[in-house]
Amino acid sequence: MIIIELIVILIISVTISNVISHYIPDVPVSLFQIAIGLILALVFGVFIEVDAHWFMLLFVAPLLYNDAWRFPKRELWELRGPILANAILLVLLTTLVGGFFIHLLIPQFPKSVALALAAVISPTDPVAVQAIAKRVKLPDKVMHIVSGESLINDASGLVSFNTAIKATVAGTFLLTEAITNFLWMTFIGLLVGLILGNIVSWLRDTFDRVGMNDVVFHTVITLLSPFLIYWVAEDVFHASGVIAVVAGGVLVKILSDQHIDARNPEISVTVVRTWEIFAYLLNGVIFVLLGIELPQAVDAVFKSSQIHTGHAIFYGFAVWFIVFAIRTIWAYGNQIMLYVKNHENKPNFMISITSGLTGVRGAVTMAAVMTTPAIIKDGSEFPQRNLLIFVAAIVVIVSLLVATVMLPIVTKERSAHDFTQPEMSESEATSAEIKPKYEMSEAEARIFAIQVGIQVLREQQRDNNRAIVYELINRKQRTIAQIRQLLGDQVKTPLKADDSELRRVGIVAQRDQLQKMLVQEEISPITFSIQSRRLERLESAIDASSHYQISTQWSWQLIRRAIGNIRIWLSDETNEKVKKENSLVIRETAKAAIKKLSEHMEQYNGDTVSHRLERQNAYNLIVAYRYLIENEKRSDTPEQRVIDEKIRVDLEIKALNAQREAIQNLYDQGRITRQSDINIRKFINFSETAALAGKNEE
Numbered sequence: 001m002i003i004i005e006l007i008v009i010l011i012i013s014v015t016i017s018n019v020i021s022h023y024i025p026d027v028p029v030s031l032f033q034i035a036i037g038l039i040l041a042l043v044f045g046v047f048i049e050v051d052a053h054w055f056m057l058l059f060v061a062p063l064l065y066n067d068a069w070r071f072p073k074r075e076l077w078e079l080r081g082p083i084l085a086n087a088i089l090l091v092l093l094t095t096l097v098g099g100f101f102i103h104l105l106i107p108q109f110p111k112s113v114a115l116a117l118a119a120v121i122s123p124t125d126p127v128a129v130q131a132i133a134k135r136v137k138l139p140d141k142v143m144h145i146v147s148g149e150s151l152i153n154d155a156s157g158l159v160s161f162n163t164a165i166k167a168t169v170a171g172t173f174l175l176t177e178a179i180t181n182f183l184w185m186t187f188i189g190l191l192v193g194l195i196l197g198n199i200v201s202w203l204r205d206t207f208d209r210v211g212m213n214d215v216v217f218h219t220v221i222t223l224l225s226p227f228l229i230y231w232v233a234e235d236v237f238h239a240s241g242v243i244a245v246v247a248g249g250v251l252v253k254i255l256s257d258q259h260i261d262a263r264n265p266e267i268s269v270t271v272v273r274t275w276e277i278f279a280y281l282l283n284g285v286i287f288v289l290l291g292i293e294l295p296q297a298v299d300a301v302f303k304s305s306q307i308h309t310g311h312a313i314f315y316g317f318a319v320w321f322i323v324f325a326i327r328t329i330w331a332y333g334n335q336i337m338l339y340v341k342n343h344e345n346k347p348n349f350m351i352s353i354t355s356g357l358t359g360v361r362g363a364v365t366m367a368a369v370m371t372t373p374a375i376i377k378d379g380s381e382f383p384q385r386n387l388l389i390f391v392a393a394i395v396v397i398v399s400l401l402v403a404t405v406m407l408p409i410v411t412k413e414r415s416a417h418d419f420t421q422p423e424m425s426e427s428e429a430t431s432a433e434i435k436p437k438y439e440m441s442e443a444e445a446r447i448f449a450i451q452v453g454i455q456v457l458r459e460q461q462r463d464n465n466r467a468i469v470y471e472l473i474n475r476k477q478r479t480i481a482q483i484r485q486l487l488g489d490q491v492k493t494p495l496k497a498d499d500s501e502l503r504r505v506g507i508v509a510q511r512d513q514l515q516k517m518l519v520q521e522e523i524s525p526i527t528f529s530i531q532s533r534r535l536e537r538l539e540s541a542i543d544a545s546s547h548y549q550i551s552t553q554w555s556w557q558l559i560r561r562a563i564g565n566i567r568i569w570l571s572d573e574t575n576e577k578v579k580k581e582n583s584l585v586i587r588e589t590a591k592a593a594i595k596k597l598s599e600h601m602e603q604y605n606g607d608t609v610s611h612r613l614e615r616q617n618a619y620n621l622i623v624a625y626r627y628l629i630e631n632e633k634r635s636d637t638p639e640q641r642v643i644d645e646k647i648r649v650d651l652e653i654k655a656l657n658a659q660r661e662a663i664q665n666l667y668d669q670g671r672i673t674r675q676s677d678i679n680i681r682k683f684i685n686f687s688e689t690a691a692l693a694g695k696n697e698e
Contacts, residue, residue: 006048013040014284028400030287030362037291048292057230059282059367061245064154065226066279068249069272082145082334087152094122094326095160101322106315106391108307108384116164117388120369121323121395123157124150125362142351146358154364158242159185161368168383169376189240192233193247200225200248201255218267219274225252269689283362290366294393296386307387315387316394320402323395328356354410357403361396369393442676443483445666449680450476452662453655460654465647467630472651474627477620500542502597502617506625507539509596510589517585527581531589583632590625597622652691660684 013036021029040046098118103111124146163182204218226245233244256268332352339347369392372385440448454473461469514535518528601618634640660681667677 006046009040009046010285010288011281013037013288014281017284017288026404028404029284030400031397033284033287034291034294034397037288038294039291040288041292041295046292047296048289053234053371055367055371056234056241057227059286060158060364060371061226061230061241062223063279063282063364063367064242064245065229065249066275067150067154068246069253069275079145083149084152085334086145086149086330088156090149090327090330091119091122091153091156091160093330094323095119095157095164098122098319098322098326099164102319105318105322106387108387110168110383112164112168113383113388116161116168116372117319117369117391118323119157119160119164120365121319121361121392122160123154123361123364124359125364142355142358145355152246155240155242155246158364158368159189159240162240162242165372169373171377185238185240186243188237189233189243190247192237192239193229193244193249194251196225196229196232196244197248197251197255200229201252204256213267215267215270219271222252222271223274223278225249269686286367289370290393290396293370293389298390312387312390313394316391317398319391320395320398324356324359324399324402327359328352331355350410354407357407357410360399360403361392362400365392365396440666440671440676442672442679445663445672445676446680446683447480447483448666449659449662449684450480453659456655456658457651460651465651467627467634468644468648468651470623470627470630472648472655474620474624476655477623481620502600502614502621503542504539505596505600506593506621507535507542509592511535513589513592514585517588523581523585524578527578527585530578530582531585587629587632590628594622594625597625649691653688656684656688656691 014033017029017032017036020032095115095118099115102118103109103114159182204221229244229248230241233239234241332347332349335347335352339345369389372388373382374385376382454476457469457473514528514531517523597618601615663677663680666672
């Protein structure tokens with residue numbers, strides 16, 4: 001029960017941190033997760049004892065496997081030189097040179113522990129970099145290198161870390177023995193990963209051939225793969241489970257891509273989305289655990305008679321500067337070599353500093369350092385284990401903070417990247433710069449496609465499907481409104497239009513009609529009261545500045561509905577009579593609103609942009625009112641619901657096919673980039689899947 005409670009607490013903590021990060025996007029979410037971990041430890045007394053072997057198996061293995069699934073094949077090939085150099089040579093250089101300076105800086109660290117610290121902070125974390133880079137414009141080449149090297153440098157850095165840790169545990173550090181151990185762990189781990197990756201891929205193909213193409217079954221196999229590969233490499237062959245997981249993951253991904261047409265596409269989509277959720281939780285949990293572990297490490301450092309507290313904090317900043325300087329000098333040296341070779345692009349030290357700042361340390365670093373054993377071979381405590389964790393944590397935090405503050409200053413430009421999707425190639429970006437006047441933004445293209453779908457729905461309108469057509473058009477119009485609201489000034493055309501005046505016109509007309517129906521005794525006082533409150537809620541929602549404020553009223557609506565039902569039950573009126581009166585009110589007030597809006601729009605007969613937007617907004621509201629009218633007319637029987645669902649799905653598929661064709665035409669005309677085409681098609685494909693599943697989501 002304690003383990004289950006801890007899991008729930010950790011997941012809730014990760015969720016809370018992401019909610020906070022949504023409102024404070026300028027601060028990396030990792031810092032919020034560390035802060036929540038500190039609160040859990042200091043305020044609630046939460047303590048978790050981390051077992052090194054299980055921690056590597058449960059956290060590091062799946063995270064690296066997920067990195068392999070995001071294997072950037074094109075960028076890795078195009079920039080294979082600098083990526084491999086950063087991932088292998090720079091990691092080894094950071095481990096050796098950084099370890100040497102760390103040992104000089106912190107004499108309390110034995111040489112093997114200094115090398116272990118340098119190795120564990122050498123891998124970069126692209127997730128943290130991308131979170132920061134959402135606010136700034138980083139050079140595409142820098143981002144591609146960071147994304148490409150992160151997959152390999154995790155493996156090389158952790159193998160170096162494990163080699164140094166084993167040397168510390170054994171009590172001796174011989175260079176020849178360390179090199180032999182490193183080679184064994186690397187090559188045997190690589191071999192195990194490739195063999196098991198082939199076996200996993202073969203099993204999936206075999207299951208496909210015999211008809212076992214269940215989505216859940218394949219997803220479970222994919223989730224179990226990294227744990228199996230890591231366990232076999234570490235416990236059976238005593239090789240590097242890290243190398244094995246990366247090699248196996250890359251191979252499985254490549255083989256999966258080759259057979260993508262033969263496999264059920266739903267399997268691929270489900271596997272990718274499941275891994276995104278899994279990795280999202282694991283990354284967050286690691287930083288929460290870091291926050292929980294920090295007080296213990298800090299307390300041990302504070303109580304140490306050998307190390308002053310201020311010195312320990314200084315060590316953390318100094319170690320970060322060492323690895324930052326090594327990475328910056330390395331990047332500048334690469335620029336000089338390329339300039340000597342090609343005589344193009346003179347070296348720019350600011351780009352080198354940017355590259356150094358992108359060397360943010362993250363989840364893998366903290367996952368690995370917390371696996372440091374407490375006891376070595378002779379039974380004594382691991383040398384300066386708490387100081388090792390403390391310094392590594394300071395390096396992670398400082399790298400996040402410095403990158404957050406300095407990258408916007410160094411780049412001096414806001415971000416134009418969307419890191420939620422793969423990036424376009426540099427050639428495509430160049431093409432976009434050459435002919436910007438012919439291109440639509442992704443938001444404009446998506447809105448255009450949805451509007452094409454709306455036109456198709458209008459053409460499909462018949463007497464037997466009018467209510468459903470209005471329902472689908474209304475939903476798509478809300479989707480367009482959400483895109484405009486979320487993007488605001490980021491789009492090129494004045495997409496953001498205020499329809500609050502028109503909505504008030506409609507509500508005034510409804511309220512007048514409601515009053516008229518009461519005077520003419522067409523409805524009872526209780527129906528008048530219920531509908532008056534409904535109109536009051538609609539009017540109050542007009543001034544809501546975001547969908548979050550509107551959504552918070554949902555629970556209150558349920559409460560009010562329950563209170564209304566109790567009032568009906570206590571009144572002299574029958575429930576059935578009130579229902580009929582409410583239905584009549586909705587129809588008649590909607591008709592009154594449509595008439596008033598039509599009269600109101602006569603003043604907007606020009607052809608200016610503002611007039612066109614006003615007419616479009618009025619039309620959207622009229623469609624919404626027509627949907628209310630038709631919806632009240634529909635019979636609500638099980639048989640009719642089945643018929644309506646079939647009609648709804650058929651109409652939705654026709655509209656989505658029209659949207660897909662519109663996007664293809666835009667791409668063929670060169671008005672949108674290839675990446676925008678891919679991204680919008682993803683939305684359309686997911687919408688189609690949801691429609692076929694009966695969810696009908698845009």
